[in-house]
Amino acid sequence: MLSVSEMLKMRDKLRKWREENYRNSEQIVDVGEELLNEHASKLGDDIWIIYEQVMIAALDCSRDDLAWTFRFDAILNDANKLYDSILQDDPTNTAARKRKISILRAQGKSSEAIRELNEYLEQFVGDQEAWHELSELYINEHDYAKAAFCLEELMMTNPHNHLYCEQYAEVKYTQGGLENLELARKYFAQALKLNNRNMRALFGLYMSASHIAASPKVSAKVKKDNMKYGAWAASQISRAYQMAGRGKKENKCSVKAVEEMLESMQITMS
């Protein structure tokens, strides 16, 4: 039996997981099951959204007793017909359209999913989730130019989000070529400006700067500048690892490992 304060703590935890899109389904099922079985009356209006959250988590863990559903693939065709009928009644129902696209993706028909998602985005241009999903689909298809375009849309509407900057820089880095590498380095730097604790961006800055410096087509000044940026990034990385390892016994070994790794990542002209 839980006390009221524990119930409040669990409810707040569920709310945090819901708002930050955590998909830790096992824990949600554990916490949610206990909450719903014992304190359903005290939750008030929150209960419906908690039901929804626990149901999705239960589907993830295939807890059919909890989710009251059948096996997923057996009902895919019925689901499709159901969504079509919903859309006939109400063509602006965005949730139904997104579920249809997910069905296509689950069936492996990614090019059709991409086409449908493009049509959806032509009508509902402001949907951040859909833009990000489209960029992920393009990355899976290795169509990096279009993925970069989707991420550019996201960056335009969320200029303060360092993660979009960083993902865009990673896509540009993957595309390769000198201009893309320079662009990647600039966006990694922008991500670091927005959040100086972003380790991935720091590593990305180091890699793109060393890559540019090692390229044979650059002028001497560009090479020197990039080696300076790379050296700065490397010093920041080792400092971050040293700060993180403070007070722990294995600090010396891990710092040495980081330095060796940075040296091995140096791109040398062969």
Added chain:
Amino acid sequence: MASSFWKGVVGVGLFALAHAAFSAAQHRSYMRLTEKENETLPIDIVLQTLLSFVITCYGIVNISGEFKDMDASSELKNKTFDTLRNHPSFYLFNHRGRVLFCPPEQEPSTPSAQALPSNPLRLRKLENYH
């Protein structure tokens, strides 16, 4: 959940404000009756109004919860890649979670699910969240 103390403070402040308003109205009608309309409002009513206003404001600020930073990017400093790519409207369910997480009595015929040792990564995450 604001503590009831601050709710009490807001209640007292609002009541004092209403009381001061009432007194001012009464004073006004008394002035009109005694035809001394050039006298200003007595200082205690003015003080009571100002004080109850300050008390109400302070109480409401304490009820309304945590303040957020003005800097838009500071809220995102703790956000990581783990959750960035989870879009709830696009969740798929045909992943291996069906076998990994299913309770043991449902699938007795799949030895691979049983042989799965307690996943150390999951346990570590559990400690972080709980």
